Amino acid sequence: MEELTQGTxxxxxxxxxRYRDDPAGHVEIEIEHNDGSSTATDASALxxxxxxxxxxxxxxxxxxxLGVLRFR
Numbered sequence: 001m002e003e004l005t006q007g008t009x010x011x012x013x014x015x016x017x018r019y020r021d022d023p024a025g026h027v028e029i030e031i032e033h034n035d036g037s038s039t040a041t042d043a044s045a046l047x048x049x050x051x052x053x054x055x056x057x058x059x060x061x062x063x064x065x066l067g068v069l070r071f072r
Contacts, residue, residue, distance in 0.1 A: 008058040009049035017041075017049055020056035 009017040016032040031045055032038045052058065 004043065004046060005051075006054065006056050007051050008053040008056055009046055010052050011045065011049045016052075017045055018056045019046065 004019060006020050009019060011017055011031070014034055018028075018030045018032065020028050022028050027043075029041050029043060029045060030038050031041050
C-alpha cells in the first residue's frame with residue numbers, strides 16, 4: 001500500500017473512511033457507516049479503499065448558511 005495522506009476514502013461497501021491527524025499529531029481513522037454511525041478503526045480499513053477527497057470532513061453534512069444576496 002502506498003503512503004497514506006489525510007482525506008476521505010470510500011470503502012468497497014460504500015462506507016466513508018476519514019483519515020486525519022489529531023491536534024497532538026496522532027493518526028485518527030474513523031469509518032462512517034451508511035446508517036450515519038461511526039467507529040474508530042486502524043489503517044487496515046483503507047485496504048482497497050479509494051480516495052475521494054483530500055478533506056477528511058468531506059462531504060460537509062451540515063453546510064454553513066452564509067446568507068442571501070439579492071441583486072437588482
